[in-house]
Amino acid sequence: MSLVLAGVTVLLVDGPETALAADLLREQGAVPVNWGGHGTDGPEGIGLVRIPAGAAADRAAEALEWARRHGVPVDDRRGVPDHGAHGAHAVPGKPGAHGEDAGAEEPAGTTGEVILVGGGPGDPGLITVAGARALESADVILADHLGPVSLAEEAARRGAELIDVAKIPYSRQVSQDRINELMVDNARKGRTVVRLKGGDPFIFGRGFEEIEACTAAGIPVRVIPGVTSMTAAPAAAGLSLTHRGLNHDLTLVSGHVPPDSPKSLVNWDACAKMTGTLVLIMAVKNAGAIAATLIDRGRDAATPAVVVENASTPSQRVTTATLGTLGETVRSTGVRSPAVIVIGDAAGRTAHLC
Numbered sequence: 001m002s003l004v005l006a007g008v009t010v011l012l013v014d015g016p017e018t019a020l021a022a023d024l025l026r027e028q029g030a031v032p033v034n035w036g037g038h039g040t041d042g043p044e045g046i047g048l049v050r051i052p053a054g055a056a057a058d059r060a061a062e063a064l065e066w067a068r069r070h071g072v073p074v075d076d077r078r079g080v081p082d083h084g085a086h087g088a089h090a091v092p093g094k095p096g097a098h099g100e101d102a103g104a105e106e107p108a109g110t111t112g113e114v115i116l117v118g119g120g121p122g123d124p125g126l127i128t129v130a131g132a133r134a135l136e137s138a139d140v141i142l143a144d145h146l147g148p149v150s151l152a153e154e155a156a157r158r159g160a161e162l163i164d165v166a167k168i169p170y171s172r173q174v175s176q177d178r179i180n181e182l183m184v185d186n187a188r189k190g191r192t193v194v195r196l197k198g199g200d201p202f203i204f205g206r207g208f209e210e211i212e213a214c215t216a217a218g219i220p221v222r223v224i225p226g227v228t229s230m231t232a233a234p235a236a237a238g239l240s241l242t243h244r245g246l247n248h249d250l251t252l253v254s255g256h257v258p259p260d261s262p263k264s265l266v267n268w269d270a271c272a273k274m275t276g277t278l279v280l281i282m283a284v285k286n287a288g289a290i291a292a293t294l295i296d297r298g299r300d301a302a303t304p305a306v307v308v309e310n311a312s313t314p315s316q317r318v319t320t321a322t323l324g325t326l327g328e329t330v331r332s333t334g335v336r337s338p339a340v341i342v343i344g345d346a347a348g349r350t351a352h353l354c
Helices: 018-027 057-070 129-137 149-158 176-188 207-216 229-236 268-273 287-296 326-332
Strands: 009-012 031-034 046-051 074-076 113-118 140-143 161-164 192-197 221-224 250-254 277-281 304-309 317-322 339-343
Touching: 009 018, 018 031, 018 161, 046 057, 057 074, 113 129, 113 176, 113 207, 129 149, 129 192, 129 221, 140 149, 140 176, 149 161, 176 192, 176 207, 207 221, 229 277, 229 304, 229 339, 268 287, 277 287, 287 326, 287 339, 304 326, 317 326
Parallel strands: 009 031, 009 046, 046 074, 113 192, 113 221, 140 161, 140 192, 250 277
Antiparallel strands: 277 339, 304 317, 304 339
């Protein structure tokens, strides 16, 4: 089921994931309507019935019967047996698949596994072969809004349960504790759980925290590295982070905290004194403050700067500036996350790719 539902009214069945599902639907432009037992008539204009993970069985059954009578498609995220054309997706041999074991509890003592998968910068073709295979074998996928979301949607159509756990900057965020809980709980039911992330799980992706949560709970866990946006975004824009005879150093900084914040762990004096390439991620909101700090501490205001939005996707946009104009350029051009900012002389050399 597509995650793009602009303008669609969605009947949402009650359950522990209902609030998260409603937030996600609104972000996609959909209009969620809570299920309240709509009998024979029901609300008009419903284009989809969504049954979130953990929905009560009686409510889900009512919604499925209502959808069958009214010919409304169902997106059932519970991983339960197939109910015909309007029922849940299922895959033979997996929990919730067709057959006599469909919907049955896993045998006592059976433990699944958690796989942390780096999805790359966004283009589905840039996930690794191992990452794509992990998605194909997944029973449950915990995905954010970065990386190859379309591959997660394809897996959901084959029967995997797709759970949105996005951490949207300065907006709705699923807590890390809740993500850890979802991974562990599903693996304890004997399921293969893929935690799909954009970029690489170990570069500002909280991958190690999730490994610790799994190992503390006795859950097997492994990691499939991904192509980090730090290097992929500039490359997709025709920009080399290093250049022979130009620079011998490359620095990555998270810009989600402004330089003057007591929470900042960045040595901005050192960053300003370095002569190589500086790459900023999660820095759109604080780009102006970071640029001003670097200039104040010695970096030349004329230093080239490039912003790459939505790298490797059809909506990729490249915006050029200098360190001195970076803040105003980001504001005036409406730069939005996700974006990677490259600062340094190497940013002044951009190839025109076909």
